[in-house]
Amino acid sequence: MIDVVFHLIIFFVVTLKMTTDANPDIVLEDGKHGVTLTQDNMPPSTLEIELDRRGRISIHNATLSPDMLTMIIKQRIARHNSNEFPVHIKADRRSQHDQVKRVMDICTAAGIWKLSFVAVQEHKSQKSDSE
Amino acid sequence: MAYQRKQNKGESPKLDMTPMIDVVFQLLIFFVVTLKQEDILSKLSAARPAPSNDERIKENPPELINVLVAPQGFVFNGRLMRLPELDRCIERLSGYSTSAMVVIKCTADSPHSFLIQVLDVCNKYKMTNLSIFSI
Numbered sequence: 001m002i003d004v005v006f007h008l009i010i011f012f013v014v015t016l017k018m019t020t021d022a023n024p025d026i027v028l029e030d031g032k033h034g035v036t037l038t039q040d041n042m043p044p045s046t047l048e049i050e051l052d053r054r055g056r057i058s059i060h061n062a063t064l065s066p067d068m069l070t071m072i073i074k075q076r077i078a079r080h081n082s083n084e085f086p087v088h089i090k091a092d093r094r095s096q097h098d099q100v101k102r103v104m105d106i107c108t109a110a111g112i113w114k115l116s117f118v119a120v121q122e123h124k125s126q127k128s129d130s131e
Numbered sequence: 132m133a134y135q136r137k138q139n140k141g142e143s144p145k146l147d148m149t150p151m152i153d154v155v156f157q158l159l160i161f162f163v164v165t166l167k168q169e170d171i172l173s174k175l176s177a178a179r180p181a182p183s184n185d186e187r188i189k190e191n192p193p194e195l196i197n198v199l200v201a202p203q204g205f206v207f208n209g210r211l212m213r214l215p216e217l218d219r220c221i222e223r224l225s226g227y228s229t230s231a232m233v234v235i236k237c238t239a240d241s242p243h244s245f246l247i248q249v250l251d252v253c254n255k256y257k258m259t260n261l262s263i264f265s266i
Contacts, residue, residue, distance in 0.1 A: 006155070035174050035176070035254075036173050097200070
């Protein structure tokens with residue numbers, strides 16, 4: 001029994017991700033028909049820009065000013081020598097389009113035309129009821 | 132001395148397992164309680180109007196499907212509609228061609244969730260040529 005219990009504990013320790021670097025306030029809209037995001041189709045070069053309902057722009061929950069975001073995108077284009085890396089916009093479903101437009105405009109001004117919006121394909125955790 | 136040696140002979144020292152099992156169960160319960168499954172995410176790709184595309188569009192004008200995203204709902208063919216109606220319209224149009232360009236025009240005060248809903252419907256019917264305009 002102790003063997004089994006230890007196995008279970010090791011399993012949980014390995015699978016548990018204690019801290020998430022995503023912004024916990026962002027509630028995403030449902031998008032059942034999009035392309036599923038997995039580790040395989042999200043290369044390390046993916047840039048994930050978060051936008052909360054108040055219009056705060058962040059990457060990995062670190063707040064950025066529009067100028068800083070422009071700089072980050074330009075540096076990334078210079079590093080990869082192309083603007084083909086995936087850019088994912090994780091915007092809160094309650095945010096207004098003009099806030100999303102600000103992020104899209106920054107990307108477009110830096111030379112990125114192809115954008116993807118992140119949505120929830122399947123809810124696993126408890127759905128937030130804050131509308 | 133002689134007495135002690137006689138006592139230990141042939142007996143392995145016993146280890147009391149009870150506290151260890153207690154601790155292990157505590158840990159197990161902690162991990163079960165703190166474990167939170169994450170949502171499965173999807174991505175909906177779209178393009179912003181790029182100036183470099185202009186020449187290609189002039190040479191070979193594609194069919195355009197215009198959808199206006201307003202705070203009250205979606206406007207398609209000059210008619211205000213809800214999502215199920217738009218779903219039916221896009222389904223019908225996708226029957227003719229899935230390569231037609233869908234131009235999604237968003238007003239500044241429309242909620243972002245509406246844009247995601249349009250993108251999701253387009254992805255549902257395999258319309259992949261999507262372009263987002265902000266007005």
